[in-house]
Amino acid sequence: MDSNEAGIKVRQLAEEINKHDYNYYVLDSPVISDREYDLMKRELEKLEKEYPQLVTPDSPTQRVGGKPLETFTSVSHAVPMLSLDNAFNENELLDFVRRAKNLSGVSNLEYVVEPKMDGLAVSLLYQDGGLVRGATRGDGQVGEDITHNLRTIKSIPLKLKERVDLEVRGEVYFPRKAFQDLNDRRAEQGEPLFANPRNAAAGSMRQLDPAVAASRPLNIYIYGMGSFEGFPLKNHLEMLNYLKSLGLRVNPHTAVYTDFEEVIQACKDWSLKRYELPYEIDGMVIKINDLKIQAQVGYTTRSPRWAVAFKFPAEQVETTVEDIQVSVGRTGALTPIALLTPVKVSGSVIKRASLHNQDILREKGVKIGDRVIIHKAGEVIPELVKVLKEKRTGQEKDFIMPENCPACGQEVTLIPGEVALRCLNSTCPVQMYERIVHFASRGAMDIEGLGPAAARLLLENGLVEDVADLYYLNKERLMSLDRMGEKSASKLLEALEVSKNNPLSKLLNGLGSRFLGGKGSRVIAEHFKSLDRIISASVEEMISIPEIGPKIAASVFEFFKNPANLKVVEKLRSTGVNFKQVQEQGKAQEQLFEGQAFVLTGKLQNHSRQEAQNLIEGLGGRVTSSVSRSTNYVVVGENPGSKLEQARSLEITILTEEQLQQMASSEK
Known part of the structure; x- marks a missing residue:
């Protein structure tokens, strides 16, 4: 096959694969088997490898490519990506429509209603039909160039069905099932879980390495254009249909209404039906349909007057406090946790809610067996709203905070000026687990492969008693553990060895003195240059450092006066862990x-x-x-x-x- 024949074949294959991508990822209606698709893709890859001059930016093989970026670059939006004003109830929706009618002078407006996706707003710029750039919303005026990650989303066409120049706006999101699968995998690997699909989508799009984004099954819905100039469009629905004809993915649940009472009813209906969708929405967006009237109604400095977001009310659900348990944190703080009869709230099953401390526990008057109302504060945090005291039967039991730590049995202490009871036992097993997780975390010693699951495994099997013991591990002992094969053991030992060369600031942060974080650790390490100088420093010397206040100074001073902590320091010294503040490597990474x-x-x-x-x-x-x-x-x-x-x-x-x-x- 000569290069001309290869060129024809490459174009045919690319068009065919793009058509099947559209059927599969946009229409959700595949017409060939996965095997047929894979064979077609493999043939294209083979030809492009033989004839690299035939590779084009919009080839299906170019979804992921190039080296990871070192940093993001800024993108100025030609048309600002403004936020929407919110309406939280029916009266605020009616205020919106009254203002729109007054500003437009039109009494019989049409409205487009569409789900408000809970994801990351982005812009896509196409030139001559090809995708050339994608960016985040940022502050509305300037965003970040994330083209390398957006290209990995298979429902985003790299080439439109027409050779047009346009900018479109959309919402990148994580489907519910895909999000749950991702968190399940992270849990199995001992990695911290993502808080919600929105954070997972945003975090995926802000990766410097496109391979990370490509490994996550993100999706997108396009909801509008940056500018309408040069396009003979009359209304918003016509715009969406046009975008759909170009091969862009548009939400099928968009509807048009002429009666605003129907708009209000649609919002109420979707408030109940939202959990039936395979993705999360947190409200409905209402827009004036007519584009000329949109332009007439105009904008405020931060939002369009022709659109509003109706936010669903926080769902409140009744359940029972089955028990109250106490958790112990890294710093020894005791937190009462209400264990609830499992109940679905805002799309997820809630089984626990923090009661924060003994003062809050007393203030809310919670008893074991109480019927209570819970919701998600900010649609995120499970929160106990109130106790339904009128539903008490007399069988409820009072709960009193323990006098001894539930993990180690040592007497707990209420430090003057604080509200939380604390366990001050430095060898408390729960605190040790939290300290090891913190020690290995990205902001501290950054030990890859040592997440929560691995830390628990090491402690439960008696392989470590403190963070210094991590550096005494060997391959044989690690391989004796369940779910720890030779490859995993070798990688962990290699990561531990690499971490010995970290700058002092990372070690100081990892040791976990109360109130001391990453920045304070760097400031102290840069000032004293060695751990031995820090250990011997007085409170007054530390307070003299700019940005170090008395609370941090006293905490660090007391930390290194504790014999148990000094024992850990000496064990670390003997393993060769760096105690000097050297030039930090990989600063951009942290x-x-x-x-x-x-x-x-x-x-x-x-x-x-x-x-x-x-x-x-x-x-x-x-x-x-x-x-x-x-x-x-x-x-x-x-x-x-x-x-x-x-x-x-x-x-x-x-x-x-x-x-x-x-x-x-x-x-x-």
Whole structure:
């Protein structure tokens, strides 16, 4: 076969494969078997390998390609990607339609209603029908170039059915089943779980290596265009049909109404039917259908006046407190947990809800056996709203916080100025498990293969008693464990050996002194240069360091005055772990939160406010005091107040304290 014949065959195969991709991923209606498809793809790959000059950017073989990026580049949106105003009840929906009628002077408006996907908003730029760039929404004006990851989503055509120039907007999401499968695999491998499909989708799209995104079955729905100029379109529904004709995936549950009462009813109906969908939605989007009227009604500085998002109310469900147990955290804090009769809330089964501390427990008056109302605060955190005291039968039992640690039996202590009871036993097995997980985490010693499951396995089999024992492991002992083969054991030992060369700041963070996070560890390590100097430093010397306050200084000082901690230090020294602050390698790798803005609100349980801030800033993020459109994440604790509502109204990702820690240690 000469190059001309090969060129013809390559084009035929590419067109045929693109057609079958459209049938499978967009229409969900395959017409050939997987084997036939694979043989066709293999033939194309073989020809392109023989004739590399025939490879084009829109070839089906180019879904994943190229080396991982070193960093993301910024993209300015020609037409801003604005957020939508939210309506939380029927009256606010009626306010929206009254304003729209007043601004347009039209009393008989048509409305398009479509599901509000709970994913990541993106833009796709096509030139001459080919995909040339994809970006996140960012702050609406400037986003990040994520073309390399968007190309891996098979429902996004690399080439449209017409050779047109246009920019479209859509929502990348994780199907429910795919999300559950992903978390199941992560659990089996001992990796922290993703909090929800939205976070998983956003995290997947912010990978520097496209192979990671390609391994995750993401999908997309296109919901509009950046600009309509040059396109003879009259209304939004016509636009969606046109985009569909180009090969783009459009949500089939979009409908048009002329009676706004029908719009309201559709929102109510979908509030009940949403869990029947194979993906998560958190509301419905209502848009004026006529594009000319859209332009006439216009925009505010942050949102279109011709559209509104109706947010589904937080679902409240009644269940029973079957028991109350106490968990012990890494710092020894005791947290009461309500064990509930399993009940489905906002699409997931809830079995547990934190009661935070003994003060909250008393304030809410929770008893074992109580009927209670629960919901998901911010659609994320299981929360016990209230006790239905009128339903008590007299069989309910009071619960009193224990005087001794449920894990090790040592007497617990209430430290002055704090609300949580604490176990101060440094050898407490539960605390040791949490400390090992923290020690191995990405922001600390970054020991690949040593996740929660592996840490538990090591402790349960008596292979380690403290973090220093990790460096005394050998292959034979590791291979004696269930689910630990030769390959896994070798990889773990190799990762441990590599971690010995980490800079002092990582070791200091990994040792886990209270209130000390990644940034504080770097500041202290840079100042003293060696662990021995830190151990011998006084509180006054530490306080003299800019950015180190008395709370952190006292905590570090007390940590290294504890004989048990000093014993661990000496064991680490004998294994050859680095105690010096050397130039940090792979700095870009650890800047997981670079360019990301966080807001902290409410009382955190396992971190002080300063410790949480240190964690975020140590990974390249920044902490601000107020919620705005430039905020990327809001971390919520107990009694979060108005900032939580602001985050919801601006569609900002909401994290629990635990989810923040998971992101810090697992986002790769």
